[in-house]
Structures are given as structure tokens and as C-alpha cells.
Amino acid sequence: MRLARLRGNPPAKSVLTDIRSRCKWLPELEKLCLRAVDRLEALHDEVAQCREDDPPRVKYIDTVVILLDRIIRRKPLLTRLARFHSVTLIIRGLHQDLDEVETGLGASIEGKEWRDQWERDRTEQFSILEQLVQNTTDRQLVREIKMKQLFQDSSVESDHDTFEQFERWKNLSGCDHILTFHGGSHASKPQFFVCEYAPYGNLRGFLTDEKNETMINILVDANYTAKLADFGFASARMHAMELNSVAATAIGSAFQADTYSLGMCMIEALTHQAPFSMVGDDTEAVEMILHGESHPRPDGVSDAVWNLISQLSEPDSAKRPTLDMAIEMIRELIKMQAKEKESDIMASIAGMTAIKSTEEAGTVPGEMVKTEVFCSWEANGSIVTTTVRTTTCTRTSASGELITEVTNTETEVTTETTETTVEEVAEETMEGTQGTITTTETTEVTEVTTIETITEEADAGSEDGMESSAALVASDTAAMSSLYARYAHESSSMESMTLSVDIDAAAQEIHRVCTGATSNEAALASLLLSKTVEQRYLIWWRYRILYKQNLSDLVKSKSDYGVLLKMLASPLEHAEAEILRKATKGLGTTEEWIYPVVMGRSNADIALLKKTFQEKYSDDLGKILNGDLSGSLKKVIETAMRGEVVDFDASVHTSAQASADADRLYKAGEGRWGTDKKTFINILVLSPAQHVRNINRAYMVKHKSGLIGAIKAEFSGDTKRALLFLVRSVLEPMDLLVELFETALKRVGKNAYGLSAWVVRYFHLLERIFIAYRRLYRQDLRIRIRSA
Known part of the structure; x- marks a missing residue:
């Protein structure tokens, strides 16, 4: 007897033999299926005697085909688990069909016997299935889920189609922006699925803070992440309109x-x-x-x-x-918007600077008054000065605990709306013209703007002006030399330090804007830019204690935060260690990122930089730089990294010594064939700044040119640039910084990283850079940044 309904018209006996071997594929159904096969084999010979259209033979062949097509097939465990109950009922139905075959053949029927056996087998086989699930399924406790039923009319889809959609969703559930699929049943009526619960609902409702049933396929999870949901169910879209x-x-x-x-x-x-x-x-x-x-x-x-x-x-x-093109277009738009945000923040830094922060005792015991002054230069030439006074009071609680409270906050804003330049405002202020600026703010603006006025007088040859100018240059050089926060050098004593209440308040506010639904770049920028370098260090240190997380890591984890904010959220020594890591990691070395970090720095800064690099990357910074650099630049950086600049000693660093060192430099360069680079490097890199200025003065007297000209004549490439950076930071620091900012602005279209590094490194000097930039380029730095 052959089975014409199957491909190849195979003999029934060979098909039954094949089915018997396949039963091993399904251990949870093996006994149930074998019982049916046993009955089919027992009836085979008698059925084969029937004509092809006899009802017993037709029913027999139908039973074999159903057993083969609907039951004995390899299927995923999830499918077998979902369909176990319905499959066992199908097998029971096959036994009932075989009862009809036996009746048609005139045989006696032992129906009760197979029914009892079927019940026992089903119970035993289900326990086998449960064991298979326990052995193969990773389990997790999910406390909040969403369960959804598909509409009744979705039954037009086959169980197989729905199962494939479940499988597709399950395989994609590891993606960050796809709702997690926990399971479902395609065999039940109606079909249903269980997925991750998104507590903030759909995206439109989240953005408007109103309950909304639109945008149903984009949901917001507990971490404020947008996720795609309910996709793939082509004929089961909930509340979806079917287009013609x-x-x-x-x-x-x-x-x-x-x-x-x-x-x-x-x-x-x-x-x-x-x-x-x-x-x-x-x-x-x-x-x-x-x-x-x-x-x-x-x-x-x-x-x-x-x-x-x-x-x-x-x-x-x-x-x-195409979708690939759309993704690339979105990426480019994000990059462009990030650059615009970065420019706005940089412009805000250039346009508004914290120029004063003081604390003094109040009128009652335990009271402190903190005064912070901010000065901003608007694009129309007006000057806005904001003074914030915060009063705190410390008292002892009944339990003996010290409690600090903010008792009062006052803000005073004044604006000078004239069309005069910053320099003209300074001159008018010096003559006693105050305009609308109060006495306190006038003093601050005068301090800021008089700097360049004095410099211009020095250029005119005033002896007093020259002395004041020299003092300002020395002050700027010192500010460029010691960039790290004082507290960073004293971190070992930070544990016992009592911080002001505003540090905790700032840390808490940063945590709120970075982790909550209101997370945004502008709020973080406002918080960071309103603080001094020292305050930002304390906030970074306090944040780690309050929230058991590094603030730098938190900000870096937010992909929409630009490079500048990520640097501002880190202590400068951490940011510079990262810059050096980027400069030396991978193919090639970015030398122009290295020498601005290490040249002209104080011994204490160099020591802290090396220590920080070792802690962050478990590597010796000195060895890495020595391995990556070569030639004269390697000698320059190696000498600077020793951190052995001697302190200025008037009894040692005399005018005679300056004159002698000037002669040594001349003989090492212009006065000989070739250049004694070692002498040049040791004198320039290891001498204190004041002595370098004295050497320059002596060199100019003797040889009609200064150290800058000598370096340009004797060195080239990155070595020349590194030594020029060092010497110019001592002789003309503001002109150097302004030119470096302008160079970075010209390159910002290709890479904003360099400009961000300059802004963060010299944050405390930005008010001076702002004025010097206007003097040299006759342009507002903020406008220049936005146009870059």
C-alpha cells in the first residue's frame, strides 16, 4: 500500500518506519506518538486489502499524513511548550479515527484501554517537557511586565507566521532601543504576548506630560530610553488604520x-x-x-x-x-547640532566669566556671606555684571550635629548700555564715570579692563607702565604654569574637609539634570560654567561620595553631551591625562597635543599629571612619551617631564648669571656651526620663568634679538613649536594664548577637540584672553566662535 498524497508515492510501511525513528526528536511526545504508530502498523496489512476509495483505507491514510505533517516535525522548544496541550488532543483524535478504521474493518474496539493509556502517557510526557524547559531556559525575575492580546481578526495569520514574528522580536530584544520580549502564545485564541513594561508610556505623551494613545509603537522605559515596540505584526496592528x-x-x-x-x-x-x-x-x-x-x-x-x-x-x-542613507543623514545632523551646541557653550564661556568669589563672616556668629561676581560682554558692546550674595548659617542641632542652612540669597544685575568699547569703558571708569554700574561692579570691571590700558601705556614707554606690565606678564605666566586645582594637590586631606553647602547643592542639581527626565546639555553647561576651577573640583569630588559614581563617567555616558562639557566635568589633570592618552594611542603620535600640556608647567603639576595617568591607565607616562617621541622633541619633553625646574633665587639668578646664560645660548646656536641643542633645552626648560625673562633681556642687549628669534633660527618643526610655546608663555603669554585660540578656531570645523582643550585648560584666564583677543583681532571672541 502506497501513500499517493505524499511526495514520491512512498510505501505506507516505510513511512511508518520513518515516523517511528522521528519520534525520538520529540522526547516529550515520544510515547504518545509511538502508541499511535503501533496501532497503525497493526492495522496496515488488513487496510492494504481494501480498495483505494474504501472509507477505512481513506481514514487510515489521513491519519498517517496528519501524524507526519502536523506532529512529527522538528520545532523550537518554545513552540512545543505552547502547543503541547493542543498536540496531545490531536493525538487523541487520531486514536478516535483509528477506532473508526477498526469499526469499518469489523474488528473489536478496546477504546477504554487506549484512553487510559493516553491519560497516563500525557501526564508523564508533560513532566518531561517541564524538565526540558528548566534545563534550557535562562530565567529572570521580572516584576513589571506588559501583557497584550492581539485582536480576534488577527487570526487570519497562521500560528506559524505569528510564531516567526515572536522569534524575530525575541532575537532583537538585546538591542537598546527595542522593548524586551519575554514570551507569548501564538497557539492560544486570542494570541497574546508579554513584554517589558515602559512606565513613561508613548513618546508623545512623555514629551507633553499628557496621557496619549498616539505614537503607540515608540515607548519610553524607566531609564528614559525610547524603545520600539509591537513591531512585525503586519495584520495585528492595534488601532491601526488599514490603507487601501x-x-x-x-x-x-x-x-x-x-x-x-x-x-x-x-x-x-x-x-x-x-x-x-x-x-x-x-x-x-x-x-x-x-x-x-x-x-x-x-x-x-x-x-x-x-x-x-x-x-x-x-x-x-x-x-x-534608503534606511542606510537615512541613518547616515541623522548621524550628520547630530554631529552638526553637537558642533552648534559646543560653539554656543564656548561662546557663553567667552562672554561670561566668574571674575570674583569671596567669603567673609556675617554679622552674627556662625554666619558666612559668599559673594560671586560674573561679568559678561554682550555682542552689542554692553557689559552686564551679576553679583550673587549667598548667606549661610551654621548651627548645632540638639544631637550635637553641625547643620548649615542657606538663609538668604540676593542677586544684583547691572548693565552698561553704551556703545563704547571695553577699553573706553575702562578709561571712563578711571576718570570717575560710573554710569549705571554700582561701585562694587565698577571696581571689578576696572580691574579687568585696566590691564590692557596699562599695557598700551607700557608700549608708549612709561616706566610705571612697564613695571606694571611686567607684573601682569609674570602673573599670567604663573597662572599658565599652575593649572590644577589646589584641592587636587591636597586630595589626601579631603576626607576630613567640611565643604560649604553650595557644593552639595551643585552636586545634587547636576545629578538631577544628568539622570532625570529633564536631562539636558544647557542645564549642565549653566551649572558648570558658573563655577570656578576650584569649585568644579570640589563638586566632582563630592559627587563621587554622594552617588558612588564618577561625575566624569556619568557625563561621558551621555552621548549628546559635547567634548567641552565632558572635559569641564572632569578635574583638569584627568582631562589632560586623557588628552595625552589620545595623543599617544594608536597609529602615530599627535605631538601638537603633547607640548601644550607639559611645557612650562610647575613641578607640582607635572607630578600630579604623572600620578593621575598612572592611576587611570596603569602606565608610566614618561616611558610612553619617550617611546613615542624621537629626536630633539623627545629631549625637550623628557626634560620637561622630569619636573625639576628650580625655584627662583635672587642670590643665584642674578643679572650676571642671566648674562652668562645668554652667552651660553648664543654660543650654542648662532655663535657656532650647528646647534648645541642639549644646552639650549636644559637652560630654557629647567630655568625659572623670571630668570628666562632676564636671559631674554640680556640676549637682546648683546645680540639685538631675543630668545624667540634664536629659537626660530636654530630649531624647526615640533621642537621649535614646543620651545616657542615655553618661551612665549614666559615673555608674552596673552599674545600666545590668543594666537593659539585663533589657530584652534580655524581648525574647529575639522576637530573641536583642540579648542575644547584650550578653553578648559585656561578657563581661569578667559577674561584676559577675551580682552587681548579684541585688542589683537578687533573682534568679539564670542562672535568669532559662533562663526567658526
Whole structure:
């Protein structure tokens, strides 16, 4: 007897033999299936005697085909678990069909016997299935889930189709922006699935803080991450409108439709309204699409964003970008927006600087008054001065604990609205013209602006002006030499230090804006930029204690935060250690990132930098630099990294010694064939700044040119640039920094990292750089940054 309904018309006996061997694939159904096979084999010979159209033979063949096609197939364990109950009922039905075959053959039926055996086998086999699940399934406790039923009309899809969609979702559940799929049943009626619970609902409701049932496939989880949900169920979209075939053709193929949907989601996220909400109903919206009409441009959407959305939602599907192209376009837009944000923050730094922070005792015991003064230069030339006075009071609680409270905060803002330049404001202030600026603020502005006025007088040959100018140069050089916070050098004593209440308050506010739903770059920038270098270090240190997390790591984990904010959130020694790591890691070495970090630095800064690098990267910074550099630059950096600059001693570093060192430098360079580079490097790198200035003066008297000219004549490449950086930081620090900022601004289109490094490194000198930039380039630094 052959089975014509199967491919190849195989003999029934060989098919039954094959089924018997396949039963081993399904250990949880093996006994149940073998019982059916036993009965089929026992009836085979008698059935084979029947005609092909006899009912017993037809029923027998149907039973074999059902057993082979619907039961004896390899299927994933999840499918077998979900369908176990229904499959066992199918097997029971096969036994009932075989009862009919026996009846047709005139045989006696022992129905009760097989029924009792079937019940025993089913109980035993289910325990085997449970054991298989326990041995193969990773389990986790999930306290909050979402369970959804698919609509009854979704039953048009086969169990197999739904199962494949479940499988696809399960395989994608490891993605950060896809809702986790926990399980489901495609065999139940209605079908259902269990997935991760997104407590903040859909994206539109999250953005508007209103309960909303639109944007149903984009949800926001407990960590404020947008996630895709319920995808793949083509015929089971909940509350989805089925477009007619013409509309579907207009939207395009599946991938093109996804691109269009992405554009519509962007519109909904920006406007907080459904796309085409200006028209009467969905049918009218479809008609607009069919006639090639684009969605109107919402108010307040930038050109760059609207250009992206317009391409994604182009009515002609053939003109839409592919998904790969769309992803790349989005990445480019993010980069452009990040650059714009970075420029705005840098411009804010250049335009507003904390110029004074003092604390003094109040009028009552335990009271302290902190005064902070900020000065900003507006693009129209006006000057805004903000003074903030915070009063705190420390008292002892009943339990003996010291409690510090903020008792009062006063803010005073004054504006000078004249069209005069900063220099003119300084001159008027010196003559006693105060305008609308109060006495306190006038004093501060005078301190800031008189610097350049004095410098110009020095250029005119005033003896007093020259002395004052020299003092300012010495002050700027010292400020460039010791950049790290005082507390960073005293970190061992920080544990016992009592910090002011505003440090804790700032740390808590930073935690709020970085981790909550209100996380945003502008708020973090405002918090960091309003603090001095010392205050930012204390906030960084305190944050680690309060939240058991490094503030630098937190900010770096936020992909939308720019390079500048990531640097500002770190102590400078950490930021510079990272700069050196980037400069030396990988193929090639970025020398121009190295010498600005190590040249002209104090011995204490060099020691802390090496210690920080060792702690962060478990590497010796000196050895890495020696291994990566070569030639004269290697000798320059190696000497600087020794951190052995001697302190200035008037009894040692006399004018005679300066004159002798000037002669040694001349003989090592211009006075001989070739250059004695070792002599040059040792004298310039290891001498204190004041002695270098005296050497320069002696060199100019004797040889009609200074050290800058000598370096340019004797060195080249990065070695020349490194030594010039060192000597100019001693002789003309502001001109050096202004030129470095301008060079970085010219390159900012290619790499904003360099400019960010300059801003963070010389944050405390920005008020001076701002004025010097205006003097040298006749332009507002803030405007220059925004135009870069």
C-alpha cells in the first residue's frame, strides 16, 4: 500500500518506519506518538486489502499524513511548550479515527484501554517537557511586565507566521532601543504576548506630560530610553488604520514605508500632534499623500531638521533615501547640532566669566556671606555684571550635629548700555564715570579692563607702565604654569574637609539634570560654567561620595553631551591625562597635543599629571612619551617631564648669571656651526620663568634679538613649536594664548577637540584672553566662535 498524497508515492510501511525513528526528536511526545504508530502498523496489512476509495483505507491514510505533517516535525522548544496541550488532543483524535478504521474493518474496539493509556502517557510526557524547559531556559525575575492580546481578526495569520514574528522580536530584544520580549502564545485564541513594561508610556505623551494613545509603537522605559515596540505584526496592528491598496502603493515598499513613518514620527515628536492633524480625518490625509502633497513645515523647526524630514517623508517613494542613507543623514545632523551646541557653550564661556568669589563672616556668629561676581560682554558692546550674595548659617542641632542652612540669597544685575568699547569703558571708569554700574561692579570691571590700558601705556614707554606690565606678564605666566586645582594637590586631606553647602547643592542639581527626565546639555553647561576651577573640583569630588559614581563617567555616558562639557566635568589633570592618552594611542603620535600640556608647567603639576595617568591607565607616562617621541622633541619633553625646574633665587639668578646664560645660548646656536641643542633645552626648560625673562633681556642687549628669534633660527618643526610655546608663555603669554585660540578656531570645523582643550585648560584666564583677543583681532571672541 502506497501513500499517493505524499511526495514520491512512498510505501505506507516505510513511512511508518520513518515516523517511528522521528519520534525520538520529540522526547516529550515520544510515547504518545509511538502508541499511535503501533496501532497503525497493526492495522496496515488488513487496510492494504481494501480498495483505494474504501472509507477505512481513506481514514487510515489521513491519519498517517496528519501524524507526519502536523506532529512529527522538528520545532523550537518554545513552540512545543505552547502547543503541547493542543498536540496531545490531536493525538487523541487520531486514536478516535483509528477506532473508526477498526469499526469499518469489523474488528473489536478496546477504546477504554487506549484512553487510559493516553491519560497516563500525557501526564508523564508533560513532566518531561517541564524538565526540558528548566534545563534550557535562562530565567529572570521580572516584576513589571506588559501583557497584550492581539485582536480576534488577527487570526487570519497562521500560528506559524505569528510564531516567526515572536522569534524575530525575541532575537532583537538585546538591542537598546527595542522593548524586551519575554514570551507569548501564538497557539492560544486570542494570541497574546508579554513584554517589558515602559512606565513613561508613548513618546508623545512623555514629551507633553499628557496621557496619549498616539505614537503607540515608540515607548519610553524607566531609564528614559525610547524603545520600539509591537513591531512585525503586519495584520495585528492595534488601532491601526488599514490603507487601501492605492494608498499603500503611494507610500511605497516596506522599507520605503518605514522611512516615511520615521519622518512622520519626527513631525509628531516636534509638534506633539498627529501628522496632518490640520485636516479633517485620516481619509483626507491619505488623499493629500496620494496627490503628492507634503506635510506643512511646523513652526520653529530649523532648516537642517526640516530638510531631513522632507527627504524622509517625500510623497514620491522613489525619491526617498534608503534606511542606510537615512541613518547616515541623522548621524550628520547630530554631529552638526553637537558642533552648534559646543560653539554656543564656548561662546557663553567667552562672554561670561566668574571674575570674583569671596567669603567673609556675617554679622552674627556662625554666619558666612559668599559673594560671586560674573561679568559678561554682550555682542552689542554692553557689559552686564551679576553679583550673587549667598548667606549661610551654621548651627548645632540638639544631637550635637553641625547643620548649615542657606538663609538668604540676593542677586544684583547691572548693565552698561553704551556703545563704547571695553577699553573706553575702562578709561571712563578711571576718570570717575560710573554710569549705571554700582561701585562694587565698577571696581571689578576696572580691574579687568585696566590691564590692557596699562599695557598700551607700557608700549608708549612709561616706566610705571612697564613695571606694571611686567607684573601682569609674570602673573599670567604663573597662572599658565599652575593649572590644577589646589584641592587636587591636597586630595589626601579631603576626607576630613567640611565643604560649604553650595557644593552639595551643585552636586545634587547636576545629578538631577544628568539622570532625570529633564536631562539636558544647557542645564549642565549653566551649572558648570558658573563655577570656578576650584569649585568644579570640589563638586566632582563630592559627587563621587554622594552617588558612588564618577561625575566624569556619568557625563561621558551621555552621548549628546559635547567634548567641552565632558572635559569641564572632569578635574583638569584627568582631562589632560586623557588628552595625552589620545595623543599617544594608536597609529602615530599627535605631538601638537603633547607640548601644550607639559611645557612650562610647575613641578607640582607635572607630578600630579604623572600620578593621575598612572592611576587611570596603569602606565608610566614618561616611558610612553619617550617611546613615542624621537629626536630633539623627545629631549625637550623628557626634560620637561622630569619636573625639576628650580625655584627662583635672587642670590643665584642674578643679572650676571642671566648674562652668562645668554652667552651660553648664543654660543650654542648662532655663535657656532650647528646647534648645541642639549644646552639650549636644559637652560630654557629647567630655568625659572623670571630668570628666562632676564636671559631674554640680556640676549637682546648683546645680540639685538631675543630668545624667540634664536629659537626660530636654530630649531624647526615640533621642537621649535614646543620651545616657542615655553618661551612665549614666559615673555608674552596673552599674545600666545590668543594666537593659539585663533589657530584652534580655524581648525574647529575639522576637530573641536583642540579648542575644547584650550578653553578648559585656561578657563581661569578667559577674561584676559577675551580682552587681548579684541585688542589683537578687533573682534568679539564670542562672535568669532559662533562663526567658526
